[in-house]
Amino acid sequence: MENEKIINPPSGYATFAMFLILIAASGILIWQGMPIIAVIIFILNFSLVLPGLVIVNPNESKVLTLFGKYTGTVKKDGFFWVNPFTVKKKVSLRAFNLNGQQLKVNDKVGNPIEIAAVIVWRVKDTAAAVFSVENYIQYVNIQSEAAVRHLANSFAYDHFEDEDASVTLRDGAEHVSILLEKELNDRLARAGIEVLEARISHLAYAPEIANAMLQRQQATAIIAARKQIVEGAVGMVEMALDKLSAKNIVELDEERKAAMVSNLLVVLCGERNVAPVVNTGTLYH
Structure with missing residues:
Protein backbone atom coordinates (compact mmCIF):
# COMPACT_ATOMS: atom_id res chain seq x y z
CA MET A 1 0.00 0.00 0.00
CA GLU A 2 1.35 3.45 -0.95
CA ASN A 3 1.91 5.94 1.85
CA GLU A 4 0.57 9.42 1.23
CA LYS A 5 3.25 11.97 0.33
CA ILE A 6 2.30 15.64 0.45
CA ILE A 7 4.08 17.86 -2.09
CA ASN A 8 4.02 21.63 -2.62
CA PRO A 9 4.66 22.36 -6.32
CA PRO A 10 5.71 25.82 -7.54
CA SER A 11 3.13 28.50 -8.21
CA GLY A 12 1.43 28.36 -11.58
CA TYR A 13 1.20 32.13 -12.07
CA ALA A 14 4.83 32.53 -13.16
CA THR A 15 4.50 29.54 -15.48
CA PHE A 16 1.31 30.92 -16.97
CA ALA A 17 3.05 34.26 -17.57
CA MET A 18 5.86 32.40 -19.37
CA PHE A 19 3.23 30.60 -21.43
CA LEU A 20 1.82 33.94 -22.61
CA ILE A 21 5.32 35.28 -23.33
CA LEU A 22 6.14 32.23 -25.47
CA ILE A 23 2.93 32.72 -27.45
CA ALA A 24 3.92 36.33 -28.08
CA ALA A 25 7.43 35.21 -29.03
CA SER A 26 6.00 32.75 -31.58
CA GLY A 27 4.02 35.55 -33.16
CA ILE A 28 7.09 37.78 -33.34
CA LEU A 29 9.15 35.01 -34.93
CA ILE A 30 6.50 34.44 -37.58
CA TRP A 31 6.43 38.17 -38.30
CA GLN A 32 10.24 38.17 -38.63
CA GLY A 33 10.15 35.31 -41.13
CA MET A 34 11.15 32.38 -38.92
CA PRO A 35 7.96 30.27 -38.98
CA ILE A 36 9.67 26.93 -38.31
CA ILE A 37 11.15 28.10 -35.00
CA ALA A 38 7.85 29.77 -34.14
CA VAL A 39 5.91 26.54 -34.74
CA ILE A 40 8.39 24.53 -32.62
CA ILE A 41 8.05 26.98 -29.73
CA PHE A 42 4.29 27.03 -30.11
CA ILE A 43 4.06 23.20 -30.00
CA LEU A 44 6.41 22.91 -27.03
CA ASN A 45 4.50 25.64 -25.24
CA PHE A 46 1.16 23.82 -25.56
CA SER A 47 2.56 20.34 -24.95
CA LEU A 48 4.91 21.02 -22.01
CA VAL A 49 3.94 24.25 -20.29
CA LEU A 50 0.16 24.35 -20.47
CA PRO A 51 -0.57 20.70 -19.43
CA GLY A 52 1.41 21.19 -16.21
CA LEU A 53 -0.89 23.92 -14.91
CA VAL A 54 -3.29 22.62 -12.26
CA ILE A 55 -5.94 24.24 -10.07
CA VAL A 56 -6.67 22.76 -6.62
CA ASN A 57 -9.90 23.97 -5.02
CA PRO A 58 -10.44 24.19 -1.24
CA ASN A 59 -10.99 20.79 0.39
CA GLU A 60 -9.81 19.02 -2.73
CA SER A 61 -6.56 17.30 -3.65
CA LYS A 62 -4.73 16.12 -6.74
CA VAL A 63 -3.05 12.71 -6.69
CA LEU A 64 -0.12 12.66 -9.16
CA THR A 65 1.34 9.62 -10.92
CA LEU A 66 4.23 9.66 -13.40
CA PHE A 67 4.53 6.69 -15.75
CA GLY A 68 2.72 4.44 -13.29
CA LYS A 69 4.61 5.64 -10.20
CA TYR A 70 2.97 7.65 -7.41
CA THR A 71 4.83 10.95 -7.04
CA GLY A 72 2.76 12.75 -4.40
CA THR A 73 -0.47 14.53 -3.48
CA VAL A 74 -1.19 18.25 -3.69
CA LYS A 75 -3.55 19.18 -0.83
CA LYS A 76 -2.89 22.92 -0.66
CA ASP A 77 -5.48 24.89 -2.60
CA GLY A 78 -4.27 27.28 -5.30
CA PHE A 79 -2.80 27.49 -8.80
CA PHE A 80 0.30 25.35 -9.41
CA TRP A 81 2.54 23.91 -12.10
CA VAL A 82 3.56 20.25 -11.99
CA ASN A 83 5.31 17.87 -14.33
CA PRO A 84 3.19 17.95 -17.52
CA PHE A 85 3.55 14.18 -17.98
CA THR A 86 1.92 13.34 -14.65
CA VAL A 87 -1.62 11.96 -14.46
CA LYS A 88 -3.69 14.07 -12.11
CA LYS A 89 -6.62 12.46 -10.24
CA LYS A 90 -8.94 14.66 -8.21
CA VAL A 91 -9.89 13.35 -4.75
CA SER A 92 -12.35 15.33 -2.62
CA LEU A 93 -11.45 15.90 1.04
CA ARG A 94 -14.95 17.04 1.95
CA ALA A 95 -17.16 15.10 4.38
CA PHE A 96 -19.67 12.75 2.78
CA ASN A 97 -23.05 11.64 4.14
CA LEU A 98 -24.02 8.01 3.57
CA ASN A 99 -27.70 7.46 4.23
CA GLY A 100 -27.75 3.67 4.33
CA GLN A 101 -30.70 1.73 3.00
CA GLN A 102 -32.96 -0.23 5.34
CA LEU A 103 -31.57 -3.72 5.86
CA LYS A 104 -33.60 -6.71 6.97
CA VAL A 105 -31.46 -8.80 9.33
CA ASN A 106 -31.80 -11.02 12.39
CA ASP A 107 -30.85 -9.69 15.80
CA LYS A 108 -28.86 -11.65 18.39
CA VAL A 109 -31.82 -13.84 19.39
CA GLY A 110 -32.98 -14.43 15.81
CA ASN A 111 -35.84 -11.95 15.46
CA PRO A 112 -36.08 -10.30 12.02
CA ILE A 113 -35.60 -6.54 12.28
CA GLU A 114 -35.13 -3.56 9.97
CA ILE A 115 -32.11 -1.36 10.57
CA ALA A 116 -30.38 1.53 8.78
CA ALA A 117 -27.55 3.92 9.64
CA VAL A 118 -26.32 7.38 8.69
CA ILE A 119 -22.54 7.59 8.33
CA VAL A 120 -20.39 10.72 7.94
CA TRP A 121 -16.98 10.00 6.41
CA ARG A 122 -14.11 11.64 4.54
CA VAL A 123 -10.89 10.69 2.78
CA LYS A 124 -7.94 10.91 5.15
CA ASP A 125 -5.21 9.20 3.10
CA THR A 126 -5.53 10.00 -0.61
CA ALA A 127 -2.90 7.48 -1.70
CA ALA A 128 -4.67 4.60 0.06
CA ALA A 129 -8.06 5.71 -1.31
CA VAL A 130 -6.80 5.74 -4.91
CA PHE A 131 -4.37 2.81 -4.97
CA SER A 132 -5.54 0.35 -2.27
CA VAL A 133 -9.10 -0.24 -3.49
CA GLU A 134 -10.76 -0.22 -6.90
CA ASN A 135 -13.44 2.33 -6.04
CA TYR A 136 -13.29 3.84 -2.57
CA ILE A 137 -16.88 5.17 -2.63
CA GLN A 138 -18.26 1.75 -3.51
CA TYR A 139 -15.95 0.23 -0.90
CA VAL A 140 -17.43 2.51 1.78
CA ASN A 141 -20.98 1.56 0.79
CA ILE A 142 -20.37 -2.20 0.89
CA GLN A 143 -18.30 -2.22 4.08
CA SER A 144 -20.81 0.04 5.84
CA GLU A 145 -23.63 -2.36 5.04
CA ALA A 146 -21.54 -5.27 6.32
CA ALA A 147 -20.74 -3.41 9.56
CA VAL A 148 -24.42 -2.58 10.20
CA ARG A 149 -25.41 -6.21 9.61
CA HIS A 150 -22.73 -7.42 12.01
CA LEU A 151 -23.86 -4.91 14.63
CA ALA A 152 -27.48 -6.05 14.36
CA ASN A 153 -26.41 -9.69 14.76
CA SER A 154 -24.43 -8.84 17.92
CA PHE A 155 -27.24 -7.35 20.04
CA ALA A 156 -30.85 -8.09 20.86
CA TYR A 157 -33.51 -5.62 19.74
CA ASP A 158 -34.57 -4.84 23.33
CA HIS A 159 -34.70 -6.28 26.84
CA PHE A 160 -37.97 -8.12 26.13
CA GLU A 161 -35.94 -10.55 24.01
CA ASP A 162 -32.85 -10.78 26.22
CA GLU A 163 -33.47 -9.76 29.82
CA ASP A 164 -29.83 -10.31 30.78
CA ALA A 165 -28.45 -8.04 28.04
CA SER A 166 -26.64 -4.96 29.33
CA VAL A 167 -26.87 -3.23 25.91
CA THR A 168 -29.64 -3.52 23.32
CA LEU A 169 -30.15 -1.89 19.94
CA ARG A 170 -33.15 0.15 21.12
CA ASP A 171 -32.01 1.24 24.58
CA GLY A 172 -28.24 1.50 24.09
CA ALA A 173 -28.17 3.95 21.17
CA GLU A 174 -25.09 5.85 22.35
CA HIS A 175 -23.04 2.74 23.09
CA VAL A 176 -24.15 1.07 19.85
CA SER A 177 -23.16 4.16 17.83
CA ILE A 178 -19.68 4.15 19.39
CA LEU A 179 -19.21 0.47 18.52
CA LEU A 180 -20.47 1.03 14.98
CA GLU A 181 -18.10 3.97 14.45
CA LYS A 182 -15.14 1.94 15.75
CA GLU A 183 -15.91 -1.05 13.53
CA LEU A 184 -16.33 1.17 10.48
CA ASN A 185 -12.98 2.86 11.11
CA ASP A 186 -11.33 -0.55 11.39
CA ARG A 187 -12.93 -1.77 8.16
CA LEU A 188 -12.29 1.40 6.14
CA ALA A 189 -8.74 2.12 7.30
CA ARG A 190 -7.43 0.05 4.36
CA ALA A 191 -8.95 2.58 1.96
CA GLY A 192 -7.68 5.64 3.86
CA ILE A 193 -11.21 6.55 5.01
CA GLU A 194 -11.99 8.18 8.35
CA VAL A 195 -15.49 7.84 9.84
CA LEU A 196 -16.47 11.04 11.64
CA GLU A 197 -19.86 9.90 12.95
CA ALA A 198 -22.15 6.89 12.70
CA ARG A 199 -25.73 6.73 14.00
CA ILE A 200 -28.64 4.31 13.74
CA SER A 201 -31.30 6.16 11.73
CA HIS A 202 -33.98 3.46 11.55
CA LEU A 203 -34.76 0.55 13.85
CA ALA A 204 -37.95 -1.52 13.86
CA TYR A 205 -39.24 -5.07 13.89
CA ALA A 206 -39.79 -6.61 10.47
CA PRO A 207 -43.42 -6.29 9.25
CA GLU A 208 -44.19 -9.99 9.66
CA ILE A 209 -43.65 -9.87 13.44
CA ALA A 210 -44.29 -6.20 14.15
CA ASN A 211 -47.94 -6.67 15.24
CA ALA A 212 -47.13 -9.61 17.50
CA MET A 213 -44.23 -7.75 19.13
CA LEU A 214 -46.38 -4.65 19.59
CA GLN A 215 -49.03 -6.72 21.38
Whole structure:
Protein backbone atom coordinates (compact mmCIF):
# COMPACT_ATOMS: atom_id res chain seq x y z
CA MET A 1 0.00 0.00 0.00
CA GLU A 2 1.35 3.45 -0.95
CA ASN A 3 1.91 5.94 1.85
CA GLU A 4 0.57 9.42 1.23
CA LYS A 5 3.25 11.97 0.33
CA ILE A 6 2.30 15.64 0.45
CA ILE A 7 4.08 17.86 -2.09
CA ASN A 8 4.02 21.63 -2.62
CA PRO A 9 4.66 22.36 -6.32
CA PRO A 10 5.71 25.82 -7.54
CA SER A 11 3.13 28.50 -8.21
CA GLY A 12 1.43 28.36 -11.58
CA TYR A 13 1.20 32.13 -12.07
CA ALA A 14 4.83 32.53 -13.16
CA THR A 15 4.50 29.54 -15.48
CA PHE A 16 1.31 30.92 -16.97
CA ALA A 17 3.05 34.26 -17.57
CA MET A 18 5.86 32.40 -19.37
CA PHE A 19 3.23 30.60 -21.43
CA LEU A 20 1.82 33.94 -22.61
CA ILE A 21 5.32 35.28 -23.33
CA LEU A 22 6.14 32.23 -25.47
CA ILE A 23 2.93 32.72 -27.45
CA ALA A 24 3.92 36.33 -28.08
CA ALA A 25 7.43 35.21 -29.03
CA SER A 26 6.00 32.75 -31.58
CA GLY A 27 4.02 35.55 -33.16
CA ILE A 28 7.09 37.78 -33.34
CA LEU A 29 9.15 35.01 -34.93
CA ILE A 30 6.50 34.44 -37.58
CA TRP A 31 6.43 38.17 -38.30
CA GLN A 32 10.24 38.17 -38.63
CA GLY A 33 10.15 35.31 -41.13
CA MET A 34 11.15 32.38 -38.92
CA PRO A 35 7.96 30.27 -38.98
CA ILE A 36 9.67 26.93 -38.31
CA ILE A 37 11.15 28.10 -35.00
CA ALA A 38 7.85 29.77 -34.14
CA VAL A 39 5.91 26.54 -34.74
CA ILE A 40 8.39 24.53 -32.62
CA ILE A 41 8.05 26.98 -29.73
CA PHE A 42 4.29 27.03 -30.11
CA ILE A 43 4.06 23.20 -30.00
CA LEU A 44 6.41 22.91 -27.03
CA ASN A 45 4.50 25.64 -25.24
CA PHE A 46 1.16 23.82 -25.56
CA SER A 47 2.56 20.34 -24.95
CA LEU A 48 4.91 21.02 -22.01
CA VAL A 49 3.94 24.25 -20.29
CA LEU A 50 0.16 24.35 -20.47
CA PRO A 51 -0.57 20.70 -19.43
CA GLY A 52 1.41 21.19 -16.21
CA LEU A 53 -0.89 23.92 -14.91
CA VAL A 54 -3.29 22.62 -12.26
CA ILE A 55 -5.94 24.24 -10.07
CA VAL A 56 -6.67 22.76 -6.62
CA ASN A 57 -9.90 23.97 -5.02
CA PRO A 58 -10.44 24.19 -1.24
CA ASN A 59 -10.99 20.79 0.39
CA GLU A 60 -9.81 19.02 -2.73
CA SER A 61 -6.56 17.30 -3.65
CA LYS A 62 -4.73 16.12 -6.74
CA VAL A 63 -3.05 12.71 -6.69
CA LEU A 64 -0.12 12.66 -9.16
CA THR A 65 1.34 9.62 -10.92
CA LEU A 66 4.23 9.66 -13.40
CA PHE A 67 4.53 6.69 -15.75
CA GLY A 68 2.72 4.44 -13.29
CA LYS A 69 4.61 5.64 -10.20
CA TYR A 70 2.97 7.65 -7.41
CA THR A 71 4.83 10.95 -7.04
CA GLY A 72 2.76 12.75 -4.40
CA THR A 73 -0.47 14.53 -3.48
CA VAL A 74 -1.19 18.25 -3.69
CA LYS A 75 -3.55 19.18 -0.83
CA LYS A 76 -2.89 22.92 -0.66
CA ASP A 77 -5.48 24.89 -2.60
CA GLY A 78 -4.27 27.28 -5.30
CA PHE A 79 -2.80 27.49 -8.80
CA PHE A 80 0.30 25.35 -9.41
CA TRP A 81 2.54 23.91 -12.10
CA VAL A 82 3.56 20.25 -11.99
CA ASN A 83 5.31 17.87 -14.33
CA PRO A 84 3.19 17.95 -17.52
CA PHE A 85 3.55 14.18 -17.98
CA THR A 86 1.92 13.34 -14.65
CA VAL A 87 -1.62 11.96 -14.46
CA LYS A 88 -3.69 14.07 -12.11
CA LYS A 89 -6.62 12.46 -10.24
CA LYS A 90 -8.94 14.66 -8.21
CA VAL A 91 -9.89 13.35 -4.75
CA SER A 92 -12.35 15.33 -2.62
CA LEU A 93 -11.45 15.90 1.04
CA ARG A 94 -14.95 17.04 1.95
CA ALA A 95 -17.16 15.10 4.38
CA PHE A 96 -19.67 12.75 2.78
CA ASN A 97 -23.05 11.64 4.14
CA LEU A 98 -24.02 8.01 3.57
CA ASN A 99 -27.70 7.46 4.23
CA GLY A 100 -27.75 3.67 4.33
CA GLN A 101 -30.70 1.73 3.00
CA GLN A 102 -32.96 -0.23 5.34
CA LEU A 103 -31.57 -3.72 5.86
CA LYS A 104 -33.60 -6.71 6.97
CA VAL A 105 -31.46 -8.80 9.33
CA ASN A 106 -31.80 -11.02 12.39
CA ASP A 107 -30.85 -9.69 15.80
CA LYS A 108 -28.86 -11.65 18.39
CA VAL A 109 -31.82 -13.84 19.39
CA GLY A 110 -32.98 -14.43 15.81
CA ASN A 111 -35.84 -11.95 15.46
CA PRO A 112 -36.08 -10.30 12.02
CA ILE A 113 -35.60 -6.54 12.28
CA GLU A 114 -35.13 -3.56 9.97
CA ILE A 115 -32.11 -1.36 10.57
CA ALA A 116 -30.38 1.53 8.78
CA ALA A 117 -27.55 3.92 9.64
CA VAL A 118 -26.32 7.38 8.69
CA ILE A 119 -22.54 7.59 8.33
CA VAL A 120 -20.39 10.72 7.94
CA TRP A 121 -16.98 10.00 6.41
CA ARG A 122 -14.11 11.64 4.54
CA VAL A 123 -10.89 10.69 2.78
CA LYS A 124 -7.94 10.91 5.15
CA ASP A 125 -5.21 9.20 3.10
CA THR A 126 -5.53 10.00 -0.61
CA ALA A 127 -2.90 7.48 -1.70
CA ALA A 128 -4.67 4.60 0.06
CA ALA A 129 -8.06 5.71 -1.31
CA VAL A 130 -6.80 5.74 -4.91
CA PHE A 131 -4.37 2.81 -4.97
CA SER A 132 -5.54 0.35 -2.27
CA VAL A 133 -9.10 -0.24 -3.49
CA GLU A 134 -10.76 -0.22 -6.90
CA ASN A 135 -13.44 2.33 -6.04
CA TYR A 136 -13.29 3.84 -2.57
CA ILE A 137 -16.88 5.17 -2.63
CA GLN A 138 -18.26 1.75 -3.51
CA TYR A 139 -15.95 0.23 -0.90
CA VAL A 140 -17.43 2.51 1.78
CA ASN A 141 -20.98 1.56 0.79
CA ILE A 142 -20.37 -2.20 0.89
CA GLN A 143 -18.30 -2.22 4.08
CA SER A 144 -20.81 0.04 5.84
CA GLU A 145 -23.63 -2.36 5.04
CA ALA A 146 -21.54 -5.27 6.32
CA ALA A 147 -20.74 -3.41 9.56
CA VAL A 148 -24.42 -2.58 10.20
CA ARG A 149 -25.41 -6.21 9.61
CA HIS A 150 -22.73 -7.42 12.01
CA LEU A 151 -23.86 -4.91 14.63
CA ALA A 152 -27.48 -6.05 14.36
CA ASN A 153 -26.41 -9.69 14.76
CA SER A 154 -24.43 -8.84 17.92
CA PHE A 155 -27.24 -7.35 20.04
CA ALA A 156 -30.85 -8.09 20.86
CA TYR A 157 -33.51 -5.62 19.74
CA ASP A 158 -34.57 -4.84 23.33
CA HIS A 159 -34.70 -6.28 26.84
CA PHE A 160 -37.97 -8.12 26.13
CA GLU A 161 -35.94 -10.55 24.01
CA ASP A 162 -32.85 -10.78 26.22
CA GLU A 163 -33.47 -9.76 29.82
CA ASP A 164 -29.83 -10.31 30.78
CA ALA A 165 -28.45 -8.04 28.04
CA SER A 166 -26.64 -4.96 29.33
CA VAL A 167 -26.87 -3.23 25.91
CA THR A 168 -29.64 -3.52 23.32
CA LEU A 169 -30.15 -1.89 19.94
CA ARG A 170 -33.15 0.15 21.12
CA ASP A 171 -32.01 1.24 24.58
CA GLY A 172 -28.24 1.50 24.09
CA ALA A 173 -28.17 3.95 21.17
CA GLU A 174 -25.09 5.85 22.35
CA HIS A 175 -23.04 2.74 23.09
CA VAL A 176 -24.15 1.07 19.85
CA SER A 177 -23.16 4.16 17.83
CA ILE A 178 -19.68 4.15 19.39
CA LEU A 179 -19.21 0.47 18.52
CA LEU A 180 -20.47 1.03 14.98
CA GLU A 181 -18.10 3.97 14.45
CA LYS A 182 -15.14 1.94 15.75
CA GLU A 183 -15.91 -1.05 13.53
CA LEU A 184 -16.33 1.17 10.48
CA ASN A 185 -12.98 2.86 11.11
CA ASP A 186 -11.33 -0.55 11.39
CA ARG A 187 -12.93 -1.77 8.16
CA LEU A 188 -12.29 1.40 6.14
CA ALA A 189 -8.74 2.12 7.30
CA ARG A 190 -7.43 0.05 4.36
CA ALA A 191 -8.95 2.58 1.96
CA GLY A 192 -7.68 5.64 3.86
CA ILE A 193 -11.21 6.55 5.01
CA GLU A 194 -11.99 8.18 8.35
CA VAL A 195 -15.49 7.84 9.84
CA LEU A 196 -16.47 11.04 11.64
CA GLU A 197 -19.86 9.90 12.95
CA ALA A 198 -22.15 6.89 12.70
CA ARG A 199 -25.73 6.73 14.00
CA ILE A 200 -28.64 4.31 13.74
CA SER A 201 -31.30 6.16 11.73
CA HIS A 202 -33.98 3.46 11.55
CA LEU A 203 -34.76 0.55 13.85
CA ALA A 204 -37.95 -1.52 13.86
CA TYR A 205 -39.24 -5.07 13.89
CA ALA A 206 -39.79 -6.61 10.47
CA PRO A 207 -43.42 -6.29 9.25
CA GLU A 208 -44.19 -9.99 9.66
CA ILE A 209 -43.65 -9.87 13.44
CA ALA A 210 -44.29 -6.20 14.15
CA ASN A 211 -47.94 -6.67 15.24
CA ALA A 212 -47.13 -9.61 17.50
CA MET A 213 -44.23 -7.75 19.13
CA LEU A 214 -46.38 -4.65 19.59
CA GLN A 215 -49.03 -6.72 21.38
CA ARG A 216 -46.31 -8.27 23.53
CA GLN A 217 -44.94 -4.87 24.47
CA GLN A 218 -48.43 -3.60 25.28
CA ALA A 219 -49.11 -6.66 27.43
CA THR A 220 -45.83 -6.20 29.28
CA ALA A 221 -46.62 -2.53 29.88
CA ILE A 222 -50.11 -3.38 31.17
CA ILE A 223 -48.70 -6.03 33.53
CA ALA A 224 -46.13 -3.59 34.86
CA ALA A 225 -48.81 -0.93 35.41
CA ARG A 226 -51.13 -3.42 37.11
CA LYS A 227 -48.32 -4.56 39.39
CA GLN A 228 -47.70 -0.99 40.49
CA ILE A 229 -51.43 -0.39 41.04
CA VAL A 230 -51.81 -3.54 43.14
CA GLU A 231 -48.76 -2.67 45.25
CA GLY A 232 -50.21 0.78 45.91
CA ALA A 233 -53.67 -0.59 46.67
CA VAL A 234 -52.31 -3.13 49.16
CA GLY A 235 -50.41 -0.37 50.92
CA MET A 236 -53.53 1.80 51.13
CA VAL A 237 -55.63 -1.08 52.51
CA GLU A 238 -52.97 -1.86 55.09
CA MET A 239 -52.83 1.79 56.11
CA ALA A 240 -56.65 1.98 56.39
CA LEU A 241 -56.82 -1.09 58.64
CA ASP A 242 -53.99 0.20 60.84
CA LYS A 243 -55.68 3.61 61.23
CA LEU A 244 -59.05 2.05 62.11
CA SER A 245 -57.41 -0.21 64.67
CA ALA A 246 -55.18 2.51 66.15
CA LYS A 247 -58.05 4.99 66.70
CA ASN A 248 -60.56 2.32 67.85
CA ILE A 249 -63.10 3.52 65.35
CA VAL A 250 -64.61 0.11 64.75
CA GLU A 251 -63.84 -3.46 65.78
CA LEU A 252 -63.63 -5.88 62.84
CA ASP A 253 -63.36 -9.63 63.07
CA GLU A 254 -61.31 -11.58 60.55
CA GLU A 255 -64.27 -12.24 58.27
CA ARG A 256 -65.24 -8.58 58.09
CA LYS A 257 -61.61 -7.56 57.58
CA ALA A 258 -61.44 -9.92 54.61
CA ALA A 259 -64.63 -8.45 53.18
CA MET A 260 -63.33 -4.91 53.66
CA VAL A 261 -60.03 -5.76 52.05
CA SER A 262 -61.84 -7.33 49.09
CA ASN A 263 -64.08 -4.28 48.63
CA LEU A 264 -61.18 -1.81 48.90
CA LEU A 265 -59.10 -3.75 46.37
CA VAL A 266 -62.02 -3.78 43.93
CA VAL A 267 -62.40 -0.01 44.30
CA LEU A 268 -58.68 0.77 44.07
CA CYS A 269 -57.75 -1.70 41.32
CA GLY A 270 -60.81 -1.41 39.10
CA GLU A 271 -60.51 0.20 35.67
CA ARG A 272 -63.85 1.99 35.98
CA ASN A 273 -65.50 4.06 38.68
CA VAL A 274 -67.26 1.88 41.26
CA ALA A 275 -70.90 2.53 42.17
CA PRO A 276 -71.07 1.99 45.95
CA VAL A 277 -74.00 0.25 47.68
CA VAL A 278 -74.93 2.06 50.90
CA ASN A 279 -75.81 -0.29 53.76
CA THR A 280 -78.50 1.36 55.98
CA GLY A 281 -78.72 -1.55 58.34
CA THR A 282 -76.14 -2.93 60.74
CA LEU A 283 -72.62 -3.89 59.79
CA TYR A 284 -73.64 -7.55 59.60
CA HIS A 285 -76.77 -7.17 57.46
